[in-house]
Amino acid sequence: MxxxxxxxxxxxxxxxxxxxxxxxxxxxxxxxxxxxxxxxxxxxxxxxxxxxxxxxxxxxxxxxxxxxxxxxxxxxxxxxxxxxxxxxxxxxxxxxxxxxxxxxxxxxxxxxxxxxxxxxxxxxxxxxxxxxxxxxxxxxxxxxxxxxxxxxxxxxxxxxxxxxxxxxGLQILDFALFASNFSSSLITQTTFLDPEQVKKLKSVLGGSG
Amino acid sequence: MxxxxxxxxxxxxxxxxxxxxxxxxxxxxxxxxxxxxxxxxxxxxxxxxxxxxxxxxxxxxxxxxxxxxxxxxxxxxxxxxxxxxxxxxxxxxxxxxxxxxxxxxxxxxxxxxxxxxxxxxxxxxxxxxxxxxxxxxxxxxxxxxxxxxxxxxxxxxxxxxxxxxxxxGLQILDFALFASNFSSSLITQTTFLDPEQVKKLKSVLGGSG
Amino acid sequence: MxxxxxxxxxxxxxxxxxxxxxxxxxxxxxxxxxxxxxxxxxxxxxxxxxxxxxxxxxxxxxxxxxxxxxxxxxxxxxxxxxxxxxxxxxxxxxxxxxxxxxxxxxxxxxxxxxxxxxxxxxxxxxxxxxxxxxxxxxxxxxxxxxxxxxxxxxxxxxxxxxxxxxxxGLQILDFALFASNFSSSLITQTTFLDPEQVKKLKSVLGGSG
Amino acid sequence: MxxxxxxxxxxxxxxxxxxxxxxxxxxxxxxxxxxxxxxxxxxxxxxxxxxxxxxxxxxxxxxxxxxxxxxxxxxxxxxxxxxxxxxxxxxxxxxxxxxxxxxxxxxxxxxxxxxxxxxxxxxxxxxxxxxxxxxxxxxxxxxxxxxxxxxxxxxxxxxxxxxxxxxxGLQILDFALFASNFSSSLITQTTFLDPEQVKKLKSVLGGSG
Amino acid sequence: MxxxxxxxxxxxxxxxxxxxxxxxxxxxxxxxxxxxxxxxxxxxxxxxxxxxxxxxxxxxxxxxxxxxxxxxxxxxxxxxxxxxxxxxxxxxxxxxxxxxxxxxxxxxxxxxxxxxxxxxxxxxxxxxxxxxxxxxxxxxxxxxxxxxxxxxxxxxxxxxxxxxxxxxGLQILDFALFASNFSSSLITQTTFLDPEQVKKLKSVLGGSG
Amino acid sequence: MxxxxxxxxxxxxxxxxxxxxxxxxxxxxxxxxxxxxxxxxxxxxxxxxxxxxxxxxxxxxxxxxxxxxxxxxxxxxxxxxxxxxxxxxxxxxxxxxxxxxxxxxxxxxxxxxxxxxxxxxxxxxxxxxxxxxxxxxxxxxxxxxxxxxxxxxxxxxxxxxxxxxxxxGLQILDFALFASNFSSSLITQTTFLDPEQVKKLKSVLGGSG
Incomplete structure (x- = not known):
């Protein structure tokens, strides 16, 4: 063969x-x-x-x-x-x-x-x-x-x-907002969230800015 | 011709x-x-x-x-x-x-x-x-x-x-959360926002649920 | 509001x-x-x-x-x-x-x-x-x-x-060959399988041709 | 079987x-x-x-x-x-x-x-x-x-x-220019061809405009 | 926290x-x-x-x-x-x-x-x-x-x-024809333009060939 | 010019x-x-x-x-x-x-x-x-x-x-099965071909395993 x-x-x-x-x-x-x-x-x-x-x-x-x-x-x-x-x-x-x-x-x-x-x-x-x-x-x-x-x-x-x-990709809303350095003033301006709410969640999730 | x-x-x-x-x-x-x-x-x-x-x-x-x-x-x-x-x-x-x-x-x-x-x-x-x-x-x-x-x-x-x-397509975050019928309990559970914050923005933007 | x-x-x-x-x-x-x-x-x-x-x-x-x-x-x-x-x-x-x-x-x-x-x-x-x-x-x-x-x-x-x-899509080899009406002579010609093998599997799987 | x-x-x-x-x-x-x-x-x-x-x-x-x-x-x-x-x-x-x-x-x-x-x-x-x-x-x-x-x-x-x-698709240059109703003034303006050239080819190819 | x-x-x-x-x-x-x-x-x-x-x-x-x-x-x-x-x-x-x-x-x-x-x-x-x-x-x-x-x-x-x-990409018709080295004989053959027209535009736009 | x-x-x-x-x-x-x-x-x-x-x-x-x-x-x-x-x-x-x-x-x-x-x-x-x-x-x-x-x-x-x-790409059925090292026991198990048929074609086409 x-x-x-x-x-x-x-x-x-x-x-x-x-x-x-x-x-x-x-x-x-x-x-x-x-x-x-x-x-x-x-x-x-x-x-x-x-x-x-x-x-x-x-x-x-x-x-x-x-x-x-x-x-x-x-x-x-x-x-x-x-x-x-x-x-x-x-x-x-x-x-x-x-x-x-x-x-x-x-x-x-x-x-x-x-x-x-x-x-x-x-x-x-x-x-x-x-x-x-x-x-x-x-x-x-x-x-x-x-x-x-x-x-x-x-x-x-x-x-x-x-x-x-x-x-x-994976974009988690809370991390994008509150674990990043997205500035708090821009967050409140573009989401209508109260500054206190933003401050509170940033402190939990480690965000800055 | x-x-x-x-x-x-x-x-x-x-x-x-x-x-x-x-x-x-x-x-x-x-x-x-x-x-x-x-x-x-x-x-x-x-x-x-x-x-x-x-x-x-x-x-x-x-x-x-x-x-x-x-x-x-x-x-x-x-x-x-x-x-x-x-x-x-x-x-x-x-x-x-x-x-x-x-x-x-x-x-x-x-x-x-x-x-x-x-x-x-x-x-x-x-x-x-x-x-x-x-x-x-x-x-x-x-x-x-x-x-x-x-x-x-x-x-x-x-x-x-x-x-x-x-x-x-166009998905506006605030409208998705607060102008829809997305239930407030699911919102707080999946975003960590405070219930008062959710209630306040729903009343502004017309959301239910 | x-x-x-x-x-x-x-x-x-x-x-x-x-x-x-x-x-x-x-x-x-x-x-x-x-x-x-x-x-x-x-x-x-x-x-x-x-x-x-x-x-x-x-x-x-x-x-x-x-x-x-x-x-x-x-x-x-x-x-x-x-x-x-x-x-x-x-x-x-x-x-x-x-x-x-x-x-x-x-x-x-x-x-x-x-x-x-x-x-x-x-x-x-x-x-x-x-x-x-x-x-x-x-x-x-x-x-x-x-x-x-x-x-x-x-x-x-x-x-x-x-x-x-x-x-x-899903093409199962045995079904394509032996459960279809693909002619036995074309199968043997294009796969080199023995005619007896083809006949046997066609009888099991229901093929014709 | x-x-x-x-x-x-x-x-x-x-x-x-x-x-x-x-x-x-x-x-x-x-x-x-x-x-x-x-x-x-x-x-x-x-x-x-x-x-x-x-x-x-x-x-x-x-x-x-x-x-x-x-x-x-x-x-x-x-x-x-x-x-x-x-x-x-x-x-x-x-x-x-x-x-x-x-x-x-x-x-x-x-x-x-x-x-x-x-x-x-x-x-x-x-x-x-x-x-x-x-x-x-x-x-x-x-x-x-x-x-x-x-x-x-x-x-x-x-x-x-x-x-x-x-x-x-198939776009033939001469037909697009000279067999269509593309206006002669726009053709000369956008191609720099002489008006006589445009007129001659339009008469051969049947264009108007 | x-x-x-x-x-x-x-x-x-x-x-x-x-x-x-x-x-x-x-x-x-x-x-x-x-x-x-x-x-x-x-x-x-x-x-x-x-x-x-x-x-x-x-x-x-x-x-x-x-x-x-x-x-x-x-x-x-x-x-x-x-x-x-x-x-x-x-x-x-x-x-x-x-x-x-x-x-x-x-x-x-x-x-x-x-x-x-x-x-x-x-x-x-x-x-x-x-x-x-x-x-x-x-x-x-x-x-x-x-x-x-x-x-x-x-x-x-x-x-x-x-x-x-x-x-x-961007292909400008006149530059492709008259600013390139596309041979004049091929241009006239494939566009039906008169040789004089081709020569004139090549001299303006810098073409050769 | x-x-x-x-x-x-x-x-x-x-x-x-x-x-x-x-x-x-x-x-x-x-x-x-x-x-x-x-x-x-x-x-x-x-x-x-x-x-x-x-x-x-x-x-x-x-x-x-x-x-x-x-x-x-x-x-x-x-x-x-x-x-x-x-x-x-x-x-x-x-x-x-x-x-x-x-x-x-x-x-x-x-x-x-x-x-x-x-x-x-x-x-x-x-x-x-x-x-x-x-x-x-x-x-x-x-x-x-x-x-x-x-x-x-x-x-x-x-x-x-x-x-x-x-x-x-080009996958030839007989070569995939009989000219590769695809094991004969897996071939018979997944194609229902008789072991003798597999052995015969492997010897022709050079497969191992």
Missing amino acids: IHIVLLLLPLLLSISHASVNDFCVADLNGSDGPSGYPCKPPTKVNEHDFVYAGLAAAGNTTNIINAAVTPAFVAQFPGLNGLGLSAARLDIASGGVIPLHTHPGASELLIVTQGYVTAGFIASDNSVYVKTLSKGQLFILPQGLLHFQVAYGKRKAVAYAVFSSSNP | IHIVLLLLPLLLSISHASVNDFCVADLNGSDGPSGYPCKPPTKVNEHDFVYAGLAAAGNTTNIINAAVTPAFVAQFPGLNGLGLSAARLDIASGGVIPLHTHPGASELLIVTQGYVTAGFIASDNSVYVKTLSKGQLFILPQGLLHFQVAYGKRKAVAYAVFSSSNP | IHIVLLLLPLLLSISHASVNDFCVADLNGSDGPSGYPCKPPTKVNEHDFVYAGLAAAGNTTNIINAAVTPAFVAQFPGLNGLGLSAARLDIASGGVIPLHTHPGASELLIVTQGYVTAGFIASDNSVYVKTLSKGQLFILPQGLLHFQVAYGKRKAVAYAVFSSSNP | IHIVLLLLPLLLSISHASVNDFCVADLNGSDGPSGYPCKPPTKVNEHDFVYAGLAAAGNTTNIINAAVTPAFVAQFPGLNGLGLSAARLDIASGGVIPLHTHPGASELLIVTQGYVTAGFIASDNSVYVKTLSKGQLFILPQGLLHFQVAYGKRKAVAYAVFSSSNP | IHIVLLLLPLLLSISHASVNDFCVADLNGSDGPSGYPCKPPTKVNEHDFVYAGLAAAGNTTNIINAAVTPAFVAQFPGLNGLGLSAARLDIASGGVIPLHTHPGASELLIVTQGYVTAGFIASDNSVYVKTLSKGQLFILPQGLLHFQVAYGKRKAVAYAVFSSSNP | IHIVLLLLPLLLSISHASVNDFCVADLNGSDGPSGYPCKPPTKVNEHDFVYAGLAAAGNTTNIINAAVTPAFVAQFPGLNGLGLSAARLDIASGGVIPLHTHPGASELLIVTQGYVTAGFIASDNSVYVKTLSKGQLFILPQGLLHFQVAYGKRKAVAYAVFSSSNP
């Missing part, structure tokens, strides 16, 4: 030239660009590049929000680069809250895997869509809109959020 | 078949889809479909924010459909404010044409970028991030905002 | 015109197009459009492959339309197999939520990437490449597959 | 729901939109929808340019809808010319199949790239740039042009 | 990893690619990267066309990189003309801010759409089509052109 | 800054990324970068499949980079077969230029679309679906395949 294999070689070789871009595992040492990171050379890619174990363990919910968001974006999971997908794990203890936030660059599909989650978003016309989800239910949160997740009931909740970009 | 024209006709005719999709003026009576509205039949399109005069007059700034946003999105200017562009006119009286907001579906390029505008945005890592712009200066506001514009100084300011989508 | 609300109304109204396209819940009765289905009118959309419960129950694995794939694509979950995301639930009993298949229109991110799954794909250069995943681990399967999932060990496995399109 | 087939049916059925959008053959009676035409119902699609024979015969080159462009765009070949590809056949008799033109919506790959073709394009920085191509050679013409093809030598030339859009 | 801040730190830190790609200010020293330039490291970005003052001053219209085009494309304004937007300032003195041209890679939205501008474009089917615009009016020029702007009346006109790409 | 040329220079210069991205000839020594390779510096680009002669000669069909696929993807023809197009030449001797395969990243348009080709594809719902094509006929093969081409009749056939990506 060996002669047959040899006859096939020219075809095999011309094909292998075409194989470069099935995937593009991020070389995080390279400079990223508008479409993502440069690709790791294919010869250095192996099966470990396509696996991520960082969401297997629960996030630490011993904090002020009784909740944790653990991202598996391209910076954590380079195999996602350029493929239009990423994920995060949400751990929400009883009473826990993922505060109001947006993902500037992606829509989100929420999959509840434990407990109950009340999730909601607000649309551009100020309509509010809220649902309490049980295990196995999906909820879709369209790109760029303010949304939240809270645990419903006394049980801890766990959910996976998946995104339509390998780098969806 | 007439025989030459006739000889050209077969070529002319085969070309005219190819001309359908240079543009796609929205038929707003049709159902929109993920990429926009269906196209108005080319035979009904004329030069008026490509012009919009609705931004020529100043918006009315006699209101609580001393400012006005006048959109020229696809719903107002159907000729933009599918072309990845839209605009809005910002009129900001002295002391006026375009409150903190996002465009879920587009980046924004701001062009100041009168007075001074202080504009800023907050990035996902809570960095704040603020600049005061004079006439003719440009500022870029990346997609989906919280941003604002206020008049700087005693003069009225005018600016054009242009967007990388014919339907960028 | 009522006079302030009234003064705000002009701004509120001009904004509501801009709100149409935050999302585009599919009207499955309309004709789909290259970018998806036409949008359900916003006035008919409510929170139920953004939830899907069809993946909450286990799929029936009492079949020849001891496994089940339950899709939540746009046809099942219209709220996904145009948002670049969909999902499926994989139930794989002990010894079960999701046979070799591709998704012609999307990359896949696999999230194991119970048991152990051995998953793998073959790249264009015929490299094979295989990993056994435990609960909480992620695996990325780049667009259009042949891949499979099998239960590892004696336990039933459950996983969610999420996709970078609301309509990823 | 029949019982095995029956056990497979639940899987087969859930899969068929997912199959809608492998392709989207244009329903040319529907209204097109920014991404193309609505899809013909899958039940009405057969193999003939994926074939186009209109480029098999030579175009008629008995005309002023001694050449013919025969398009296979989505309007002629509905199976191309949404797939990002189209084609045209170029027949260029000895001395024939495809006059300077652009495709506003696509790049072009030229494949010469008979004779010799001199092709060229002009870039934004006014660099000119010209090559004479023989049978089997490829030339790439980047999107939106002015380009031309002429027969080189005494033989008739044939080439296929393929495009990165199912509807690339 | 300090203990609360500390408890938040784990969440804050995991979030900051996700923030890389809200924007991608061009590193113009890097090699550009099909989607733009590599990103400047976020630590080197400040508010000045998002501002461009180069359009604040009028362009010099003391030239043969009595007009000037001042671009703010990614090469001038690196903050635009990857955001799908750019701009240019048009200054057109009385009698001035922006000659017939195309943008191969973008649609254009024209905003008149002073005087009167007559603008027009020619579609693939040779239809001509022309309008005279006054201050504050918008005109949309679909991608890749030949268009022009001239001052209407005795006043100087100023307009901003904004584009649906950070690098729209 | 010289003074006029000089007066034009300011306009000419500002325009040349805008010209960078009409095209992006691949620098194959650079690291590719999700959207392709970095661009060769424009000053090093000449007309040869836009031509490819590698498909002019027939591929060698003296092999087991009596056929050859010669690719002109971005790795062979760097001028295609970022333009969404590529090509391949198919030479199929009498009795020759291009075995069942997919292109994970592109749709294919087939143009027959000699002889007769029977081509077909299988859709996600297991429908089979097969046609025998003669010279000049086109066939469209939607993205990611299994398809094949065989010579029909006694004559050698030649065809060009063009693709909607500069790097479409």
